[in-house]
Structure formats: C-alpha cells, structure tokens
Amino acid sequence: MDIFAKCVDFTDAKDLMATGLYPYFLPLTGNDGSTARYEDREIVMCGSNNYLGLTADPRVKNAAQEAIADLGTSNTGSRFLNGNLELHERLERSLADFYGREEALVFSTGYQANLGAVAGLAGRHDVVLLDKLVHASAIDAAMLSGARIKFFQHNDPEALDRRLAACPPDAGKLVVVDGVYSMEGDICALPLLRDVCRAHGARLVVDDAHALGVLGDGRGTAAHFGGEGADLVTVTFSKSLASIGGAVIGDSAVVQYLRHHARSLIFSASPSPSNAASALMALEILKSEPWRVRQALSNARYVRDALAARGVPVGSSDTPIVPVFTEGRTETFTLWRSLLDRGVYTNPIIPPAASYRLRTSFMATHTTEQLDFVIEAFLAEFANLPAAVS
Numbered sequence: 001m002d003i004f005a006k007c008v009d010f011t012d013a014k015d016l017m018a019t020g021l022y023p024y025f026l027p028l029t030g031n032d033g034s035t036a037r038y039e040d041r042e043i044v045m046c047g048s049n050n051y052l053g054l055t056a057d058p059r060v061k062n063a064a065q066e067a068i069a070d071l072g073t074s075n076t077g078s079r080f081l082n083g084n085l086e087l088h089e090r091l092e093r094s095l096a097d098f099y100g101r102e103e104a105l106v107f108s109t110g111y112q113a114n115l116g117a118v119a120g121l122a123g124r125h126d127v128v129l130l131d132k133l134v135h136a137s138a139i140d141a142a143m144l145s146g147a148r149i150k151f152f153q154h155n156d157p158e159a160l161d162r163r164l165a166a167c168p169p170d171a172g173k174l175v176v177v178d179g180v181y182s183m184e185g186d187i188c189a190l191p192l193l194r195d196v197c198r199a200h201g202a203r204l205v206v207d208d209a210h211a212l213g214v215l216g217d218g219r220g221t222a223a224h225f226g227g228e229g230a231d232l233v234t235v236t237f238s239k240s241l242a243s244i245g246g247a248v249i250g251d252s253a254v255v256q257y258l259r260h261h262a263r264s265l266i267f268s269a270s271p272s273p274s275n276a277a278s279a280l281m282a283l284e285i286l287k288s289e290p291w292r293v294r295q296a297l298s299n300a301r302y303v304r305d306a307l308a309a310r311g312v313p314v315g316s317s318d319t320p321i322v323p324v325f326t327e328g329r330t331e332t333f334t335l336w337r338s339l340l341d342r343g344v345y346t347n348p349i350i351p352p353a354a355s356y357r358l359r360t361s362f363m364a365t366h367t368t369e370q371l372d373f374v375i376e377a378f379l380a381e382f383a384n385l386p387a388a389v390s
C-alpha cells in the first residue's frame, strides 16, 4: 500500500477550483487591516482576527522595524538555548501584569502554547476533558499528551460535571475550553465551569485567543466575569495583538514547570524579534486605548443588528464575531464568491469545522462607510437567495 496513494486520489480542491468557487489560500497583495488587495481590487476585510485593527498601526510597525534593526530577523533557535531575548521576558511580564497573574511564558504560536500547556501537564494516566467546540489545537494537544480524552456538550457545566464524575478518582483531570468560541462568537460559562472543576479537583485551562483584546475591556474572559479566572490561560498574539506568537499565563509554579517540560517551547525556534516587539507594542496600545475594544464590539453590533433586522440569519453573541448561517456547501461557496466579487472578504465554513456559515468579524478600525457597504452587500445577496426572507 503506497501511503501517497490518497494524495493522487485527492481531487476535491482541484474540482472546486474548476468551478471558480475554491475559497482557500487567496493570495492577497496588500492589507492595511480593514481593507485588503486581491486581484488588483480593494476589498473590505471581514474575515480576519485583527480585532483592534493594529496590524497597520504605525507604532506597531515601527516597533517591529526597530527590533529588526537591533536584533536581526530571527533568533535561529529555541528560547531554551540560544533564542531567548530580554524582549520575550518583557512581553511575559507585560502579559502577566495585564492578566493579574504571577507569570507568563511566551511560545512561537498560540497553537504551540496549547500543545505545550496541555501535553506538558497531562500524561497517559490523566484525563483531558474538552468542550465539543474547543479549538483544534486543544484537541491536537490532548492527543499528543497521551491522556484519555473525553468531550462534553458545548458550554454545558452539567455535562462536564457528569463526565468528571465518571473519571477514575486517582487520575489527574485537565479541562480545556475556549474563552470565546471562534466560529460562534459565544462566551464560555467560566464561573460555572470553574465551580464544577473545583468540586472534582480538576484544573481548568481557558484558551483566550479570541477573548484577549475583546472581553473585559480587553483583559479576557476572567475580567469579563469580574473576577477569578481559570487555573491557566493561553493566548495568541495572532489576533488582537497584531503579530504571531502565543503564551500561557498563570501561577509561577505551573509556568516554571512548563518552561522546562513544554516540548513545543523547547524544540521550536522562538518568536522573531519583530514578532515579539510588535506584540508588546500592541499590548501597550491595548492597555492605553480601551476605546478600541469598545469600537470593535460596537461595529460588530452595528452589522449584526442591521442584518438581523432584515431577516438575515446571523448569530446572536455579543463579540466581534458574527456568523451568517447558510445552507449547504454550494450555497456557502456561491455566497462567499458573490460577496468577494462585490468587494467583501468573508470566511466560508463547512462541516466538520462547524455547520455551514460565512464567518465574519469586525475590527475597531472599520469605518461606518465600510460597515454600511458590507451590510448592503449581504442584503443584496440574501435578496437573491431562493429562501430569502423579506
């Protein structure tokens, strides 16, 4: 059996390309945050995670450029050996301070932060319990850990309670949830989940990838609920922080342990100077300009309310993520293409990632004119759908 045979047989992408409806890997030639260039046209970007609109901020760009000038383009090694910068440690202190926790540990991506945290803590005698809709990186992390994996009903503390009750009493138990779910935009029931974990002696990890810069004046899920957070938080720099990288944030003992046990930290090169510097600058801007958080939320609300009022099936959660529900693969891809042709960039989602939808997201720097343009484009397309509501 040739292990490459499936590659030759894989024609789905090619078939879709032939119809002009292939929506992935679009090569952009420009991007200033709220607009991007594709095929020599300017389009309104509603498909990014640049919630605070900081990727094109001159202060963030200058910080990246200065870091390159001072420290070069790459650290060419892991933080464990030659690739640790004082800049990484400054970023760690700033993150820990922002979250009101003892320590943080910077990884090269959010994906690796989740791998490092979960696989660093859990092993084959433990159980990792995952919300059914948790991000793929947490699932991969649980598989890598070798622990027993159990899924529980999305955002359902009672379902978690039942799953935990069925765990062997002597097993270590790690529960992993997202703060904000990337496809729905809904928020995890942190206080209730934490109480359930406590009752069973389980530890809770919250992935704040879409909550940092979004919830609780930007301070994440714990701040949103006005108090105590999870046992451990993971974040990414690739969304609100306009860079690439990730971190785990929590108690010193746990962070120090992960510093010496997280294989995705130890065996991968550290964030480049420009990535670390841009994340640090974006974090400073987030701290000093909380209006950005409010503006991203109110821009999303503006679009959500306008579409819902005209009968377009949108999600109801109050975050910058606005899913627009569709029916079936052909409708999803056709709608995506038509919107792109009108100058609106969205993300088409099909199972198994989530049920059919266009995922849209809004940022602090979208103008009202851009938002109105997006609303008009959706209304025009939904008017064309056979099942459209008036």
Ligand SMILES: Cc1ncc(COP(=O)(O)O)c(C=O)c1O
Binding pocket: 109, 110, 111, 112, 114, 135, 137, 178, 182, 207, 209, 210, 236, 237, 238, 244, 245, 246
């Ligand atoms: C919830 C969640 N966690 C983790 C990640 C991974 O982050 P990164 O892009 O930094 O690897 C993502 C990115 O899509 C995410 O949505």
